Structure formats: structure tokens, C-alpha cells
């Protein structure tokens with residue numbers, strides 16, 4: 001059994017800073033050597049759930065309140081803790097913090113840096129980070145939930161590439177194996193408690209920097225290849241089939257490689273759990289009705305809630 005520990009980061013400068021302001025969250029850490037107030041407010045966090053939309057994260061907090069804590073979380077889960085920052089929303093329910101991250105790696109990386117520092121100042125023990133998102137599927141039925149093994153970027157490399165001090169830095173984009181397996185194990189729990197009418201699978205997840213051309217869509221404002229020519233349906237399908245067959249990619253969203261890489265780099269165990277809204281081999285437009293979207297978006301809630309109940313709440 002692994003030893004439980006609080007987060008220790010690889011940035012030596014943090015030890016030299018006497019105070020820290022988590023600007024986008026509007027959370028002030030006035031004395032980094034005495035963080036009792038931060039610990040009181042956030043020190044009990046065991047899981048940080050992240051997803052693109054504010055409203056989804058509020059719905060998730062509500063779902064967890066009723067389905068993990070049976071309506072007795074004792075939390076004011078509708079209060080947006082990060083309201084003053086006007087960038088992201090955060091809702092606390094029991095030991096789970098549900099935070100929105102916007103669209104794409106750049107907005108998510110900002111909130112992720114600040115949340116990782118927050119759990120470190122709060123001395124949280126082994127906090128897990130789980131993204132609960134939507135995606136486009138590859139060759140799988142819409143509504144399927146994919147738990148990511150590795151993140152892939154738009155160049156079909158399993159890495160997150162970032163320019164740091166004018167140099168290309170590439171970091172591995174592997175998600176935590178144990179967490180993935182524990183989440184997948186909760187599929188069996190469903191069979192005992194409540195049969196899923198939908199599939200949960202493991203697969204690699206591509207996270208692109210662009211929803212349209214980056215994901216090979218034909219319906220963006222531009223649809224142009226490297227040689228300046230427009231790309232065709234066949235070009236798109238060849239690319240998507242290559243993603244599927246050569247890289248084991250089963251769904252496409254916009255954060256997976258960054259999320260996997262930054263959490264791995266900072267020693268945080270993380271998972272990416274996304275429902276697919278459409279099969280990209282059959283089209284580009286997301287045409288789900290409001291009711292379908294609600295049903296689909298709730299599917300990862302169900303899996304992650306079962307996981308939290310089984311491995312976090314009911315585990316010693």
C-alpha cells in the first residue's frame with residue numbers, strides 16, 4: 001500500500017515566497033508559512049473535479065450532494081468560491097471541489113496551476129484530480145464514456161508541448177494507471193447497483209488546440225491543409241481513422257495532454273473521464289438536444305460518484 005502524503009511541488013521558488021495570490025481564483029495566501037486559514041477551508045479536499053462549464057460543475061456538486069452524500073453533505077454547495085476572480089467557478093461538496101476550466105488547454109492550465117498550489121497550501125493529502133468532460137467519439141456509440149489512458153496531441157504524439165523560455169518542452173501525457181483502473185472497476189459496481197444502459201471504455205484521448213481544424217472538422221470558418229488547399233471528407237476520415245487505428249484514440253477533446261502532463265509533472269494522480277456527444281466518423285456538428293446533452297453529461301457524474309463513494313468515502 002502506498003504511503004499517503006501531501007503535495008510537494010518541483011518549484012523551489014514557492015518555498016522562498018512569503019505570500020501568494022492565486023489571481024484567477026481570487027484566493028489570497030497572506031503567509032505561506034502559516035496557512036491555517038487555507039487549510040481550514042480547503043484542507044479536507046480529496047477530489048478536485050474539473051469540467052469546461054460553470055453550470056456543469058454546479059450540477060455535479062448538486063449530484064454529488066444527493067447521490068454520494070444522500071442529501072447530507074452539510075455543504076453550501078451552490079456558493080461559487082471563486083466568484084471574485086470572475087474567471088472560473090468552484091463549488092465545494094463534502095470532500096469534493098468542482099471547478100470549471102473553460103475551453104482548451106490554455107484556460108485550463110491557468111486554473112490547474114492555481115488549484116495545485118491551493119491543495120499544496122491547504123496540505124491536502126493525496127488529492128485526486130478528475131476531468132469530467134465531453135468529447136467527439138471515434139467509431140463508438142454517442143453517449144459512451146471514455147476513461148483516458150494516454151493523452152495525444154494534434155500531431156499524434158502522446159505528449160504536451162509547451163514553449164518555456166523560448167524552448168520547446170515536451171512532457172509525457174500519461175494518466176494515472178491505478179486511478180483509471182479503479183474508475184473502470186466502478187463499471188462493475190453499476191451492474192450490481194444499477195445497470196448502465198451505456199458503455200464505459202478505456203481508450204486514448206486526443207486533446208487538440210482547436211475545435212474545428214485541429215479536430216479535422218469541415219465546418220469551421222477555415223478548413224485548410226498545410227499546403228494551403230482545402231481538405232476533403234476523405235482527408236478528414238483518413239486522419240480520424242489513423243488516430244483510431246494507429247494510436248488507439250477513441251475520443252477527441254481539448255485538454256487531455258496538458259492535463260495529464262501537468263498533473264504527472266506535479267505528482268498529482270489524475271484521470272480524464274469524457275462522454276462522447278457524437279461519432280466523428282459520421283459527422284462534425286454537435287446536434288444533441290438539451291435533454292440529450294443533460295443525459296450524456298450526467299453519465300461521467302454517475303461513474304465518478306460511484307468511484308468517490310466506493311474508494312473515497314467508504315474506504316478507510
Ligand SMILES: O=P(O)(O)O[C@H]1O[C@H](CO)[C@@H](O)[C@H]1O
Pocket residue numbers: 051052053102103104132133134135211253254255
Ligand atoms: O465538455 P468540456 O469539459 O467543456 O470539454 C470539451 O468541450 C469543449 C469544446 O466544446 C472543450 O473544452 C472540450 O475539451
Ligand SMILES: O=c1cc[nH]c(=O)[nH]1
Pocket residue numbers: 134135136137211215252253254277286
Ligand atoms: O467533437 C467534440 C465534442 C466536444 N468537444 C470537443 O472538443 N470535440
